[in-house]
Each structure stands twice: as C-alpha cells, then as structure tokens.
Amino acid sequence: MQSDKQETIVIHSDRPHNESQSVSPPIFQTTTYAADTAEEFVEMATRPHHPQFYTRYGNPNSAQAESIIADLEGAESALVAATGMGAITTAVMTLVNSGDHIVAQESLYAGTLSLLEKLLPRYGVEVTFVDQANVAAFEAALRPNTRLIITETPSNPLMKLTDLRAIAAMAQARNITTIADNTFATPVNQRPIELAIDLVVHSATKYLGGHADLMAGVVAGKREMLERVWNTLIILGATLNGFDSWLLVRGLRTLPLRVQKHNDNAAAIAQFLAAHPQVDAVHYPGLETHPQYSLAKTQMHGFGGMLSFQVRGGYAATDRFMSGLKLIARAASLGGIHSLIVHPAAMWAGYFSEQGLLEKGILPNLVRLSVGIEDADDLVADIGTALDGIN
Numbered sequence: 119m120q121s122d123k124q125e126t127i128v129i130h131s132d133r134p135h136n137e138s139q140s141v142s143p144p145i146f147q148t149t150t151y152a153a154d155t156a157e158e159f160v161e162m163a164t165r166p167h168h169p170q171f172y173t174r175y176g177n178p179n180s181a182q183a184e185s186i187i188a189d190l191e192g193a194e195s196a197l198v199a200a201t202g203m204g205a206i207t208t209a210v211m212t213l214v215n216s217g218d219h220i221v222a223q224e225s226l227y228a229g230t231l232s233l234l235e236k237l238l239p240r241y242g243v244e245v246t247f248v249d250q251a252n253v254a255a256f257e258a259a260l261r262p263n264t265r266l267i268i269t270e271t272p273s274n275p276l277m278k279l280t281d282l283r284a285i286a287a288m289a290q291a292r293n294i295t296t297i298a299d300n301t302f303a304t305p306v307n308q309r310p311i312e313l314a315i316d317l318v319v320h321s322a323t324k325y326l327g328g329h330a331d332l333m334a335g336v337v338a339g340k341r342e343m344l345e346r347v348w349n350t351l352i353i354l355g356a357t358l359n360g361f362d363s364w365l366l367v368r369g370l371r372t373l374p375l376r377v378q379k380h381n382d383n384a385a386a387i388a389q390f391l392a393a394h395p396q397v398d399a400v401h402y403p404g405l406e407t408h409p410q411y412s413l414a415k416t417q418m419h420g421f422g423g424m425l426s427f428q429v430r431g432g433y434a435a436t437d438r439f440m441s442g443l444k445l446i447a448r449a450a451s452l453g454g455i456h457s458l459i460v461h462p463a464a465m466w467a468g469y470f471s472e473q474g475l476l477e478k479g480i481l482p483n484l485v486r487l488s489v490g491i492e493d494a495d496d497l498v499a500d501i502g503t504a505l506d507g508i509n
C-alpha cells in the first residue's frame with residue numbers, strides 16, 4: 119500500500135528494502151557481500167548504489183533510511199552520508215567545476231560557510247554571499263557562470279527565512295541548480311522540493327535521527343542528479359555505516375510525532391518569552407511579530423522547534439541565565455528530544471572578533487534554544503526561574 123501520509127511513510131516506506139521477515143530490520147554489520155555467480159557479481163559491481171556489494175557503495179540499512187527520507191521530502195531519490203557536512207560537501211562538489219560561480223545566503227551553518235569561503239576558492243570556484251531575506255539580491259548577484267544557489271531556512275541562529283519558491287523560480291528560468299538545507303525545518307514542517315528546489319540537504323544528526331546519538335547527512339532530489347552525487351560520495355568516502363543507518367531508521371519512525379511536539383513546545387515557549395519583561399526580543403517564525411511571518415505561513419507547514427531570544431542585559435546577565443537553567447542543558451547541536459541551549463557569542467568567540475559577531479547579528483545577549491519534547495510547562499518553568507534569577 120502506498121500512502122502519502124508521513125505517519126505511514128516513516129513506518130512502511132523501507133519495506134521494499136527489507137528482505138527479511140523481521141518487523142524491525144536486521145543490522146547489516148558487514149563490509150562486503152558474496153555472489154554465487156560471475157554474472158551476479160558483475161551486476162553487484164556495476165549497478166550504481168547497489169545496497170549489497172561493498173559498504174562504501176551502499177548498505178541495506180542505508181537504502182531503508184533513504185527510501186523513507188525520499189518519500190518524506192517528496193523526492194525521487196535520497197542518499198545518506200556520514201554527516202551533514204559529508205552530504206553538503208558531496209552535493210556541492212558534484213555540481214560545480216573550476217571557473218563556476220555560486221550564490222549563497224550569508225547566514226549559513228558555519229561548516230557550509232567554511233566550505234564556500236575556504237575550500238572551494240582553492241579549486242577556482244567563486245562565491246557571492248547575499249542577504250537571504252532579499253530575493254532581488256540573489257538575482258542581482260547572478261553571473262553568466264552561476265551554477266548553484268545555496269539556501270538554508272530557517273537559518274541559524276536568528277531564524278531568518280529564505281523565500282524558496284521565489285528563488286527556485288528565478289533559478290529554474292536560468293538553468294541554475296538550487297540547494298536548500300532543510301535541517302531546522304524538517305520535511306514535516308517544510309518540503310522544498312514541492313516549492314521546486316532541486317536538492318534538499320540535511321544534517322540528519324539533528325531532527326531526523328532525533329535522539330542525539332548518531333551523526334548522519336542526507337541529500338534528496340531527482341534520481342539522475344542523485345546518481346551523480348552518489349558517484350562523488352564513493353570518491354569522498356563520506357559513507358554512513360549500517361548501524362548508524364539502522365539508528366536513523368529507528369529515529370525516523372517517530373519523526374512526525376516528535377516534530378509535532380517540538381512545534382507545540384516551541385510555540386508555548388516563544389509566547390511565554392515574548393511577554394517576559396526580562397526578554398528583549400524573540401526570534402521565532404511562528405510569532406506574528408516575526409518580520410517574515412507571512413512567508414512562514416505560506417512556506418512552512420509548522421514553525422519548528424528552534425528559536426532564539428535576547429536576554430535583557432549583556433553577556434554576563436545572559437551567562438547567569440544560562441547557568442540558572444536546571445532542565446535545559448548547555449550543549450552544542452540541536453533537534454533532539456532533549457532541550458539544549460547555546461550562547462552563540464560564547465560558542466563562536468574563538469572564531470570571530472566581537473565586531474565580526476555583531477556584523478552577523480550575534481549580540482552578546484542572544485541565546486539559541488533547541489526545544490525538546492519534555493513537558494512544555496516544565497520547560498517554561500525552568501526558563502522562567504532562570505530569567506527571574508538573573509538579578
């Protein structure tokens with residue numbers, strides 16, 4: 119039975135890739151597979167992305183995760199990788215050659231920025247960065263040799279949005295490939311391929327895995343393009359192993375349930391923070407005060423579990439707030455069942471000057487919260503007590 123309901127997809131879309139009778143798929147903890155005949159071996163060795171040839175080329179557990187993710191994203195095909203950065207680097211390296219130009223939004227995950235700013239220029243690829251909220255700036259930055267547009271929405275940590283529909287239409291008219299990092303939104307809240315974006319990438323380390331216990335990445339899109347990405351993946355070697363693919367499938371089973379709870383909890387916390395005298399500003403696309411709220415409503419199906427806010431006071435007051443939290447842990451990463459918080463001005467102090475941080479909109483009193491699936495009242499109480507304890 120085929121279903122387009124995400125709750126059914128996450129439980130059943132892997133079935134054609136599970137040849138055993140076990141309800142939970144077995145883990146293929148092997149590097150290689152035996153063939154009975156020369157013909158069979160030739161088929162295993164030459165069919166692209168064969169799940170049972172050599173694990174750098176594919177694995178049945180990876181094929182299961184890929185079929186679920188492809189159906190969730192509404193993509194023809196998907197490919198898992200060892201990390202989100204493995205997926206992003208592999209996709210980008212597939213699509214550009216020396217002499218090409220990329221247009222990318224300024225606000226991107228730090229690893230993606232490093233790829234574009236530090237690695238690609240060494241191979242003769244130029245990048246222009248633009249404000250993600252300004253569609254005209256993307257268009258103005260295009261050159262005859264622009265091959266790729268890279269977006270990420272909502273972005274980290276200020277929760278700014280990129281108008282994917284507008285960017286995709288502009289790029290399609292010029293035969294330029296588009297990539298959207300859908301990590302923050304998840305395919306439950308946003309499906310870029312439905313908006314005509316070519317490739318979706320994820321850090322599956324975050325919501326798709328969902329339990330802060332695995333590293334993985336995803337590229338999803340058209341079958342022909344994914345086959346090219348796979349050819350790069352087996353060269354770069356950013357392969358996801360069988361056990362982590364199995365864990366990813368296990369995480370995906372509850373993605374729609376978890377994301378619903380993340381959305382509800384984040385909305386409750388955003389409302390609470392917006393009314394709190396110890397808070398200067400809240401950045402959450404589900405608040406009517408978000409400058410792109412109308413875009414959020416037309417582009418997203420839910421507003422997500424990520425938000426950031428500014429504590430009244432400076433760096434020290436913000437640090438006292440962070441230290442006052444009892445349930446919510448001070449930890450990097452996001453998108454898991456546990457609520458986690460970071461103070462970006464502290465986390466990035468070693469990478470950027472104070473001025474550099476300010477230019478990126480990272481004020482000393484900004485905190486980023488990845489809202490978990492604990493009880494909403496308990497989370498609100500934890501935040502409220504820590505805010506009240508600042509002074």
Ligand SMILES: Cc1ncc(COP(=O)(O)O)c(C=O)c1O
Nearest residue numbers: 201202203204227301321323334
């Ligand atoms: C939006 C986004 N994209 C990509 C990545 C990179 O993913 P990974 O750490 O799995 O390589 C991250 C990691 O934090 C991220 O937040």
